[in-house]
Amino acid sequence: MNGIDILENVSKIGQLILLLSGYALHRRLSKLKKERPLTKYESFLKVFVMLGIYAWTLSFFLLFMWG
Numbered sequence: 001m002n003g004i005d006i007l008e009n010v011s012k013i014g015q016l017i018l019l020l021s022g023y024a025l026h027r028r029l030s031k032l033k034k035e036r037p038l039t040k041y042e043s044f045l046k047v048f049v050m051l052g053i054y055a056w057t058l059s060f061f062l063l064f065m066w067g
Contacts, residue, residue: 019056022049 029038029046038046 022053
């Protein structure tokens with residue numbers, strides 16, 4: 001096992017952590033939306049978090065199918 005394999009594994013763990021924390025943030029903003037209207041910043045953040053999750057999912061599956 002060389003250093004590149006270790007870096008790839010750490011990168012995969014980092015991606016998983018970012019994905020889960022992004023989803024948690026999106027869920028929290030969705031719950032907050034039920035209590036009060038979201039500010040422009042919160043709405044912007046919610047949209048771009050979901051856009052990032054969708055882009056990561058699409059690229060992950062495309063790379064998986066290609067490789």
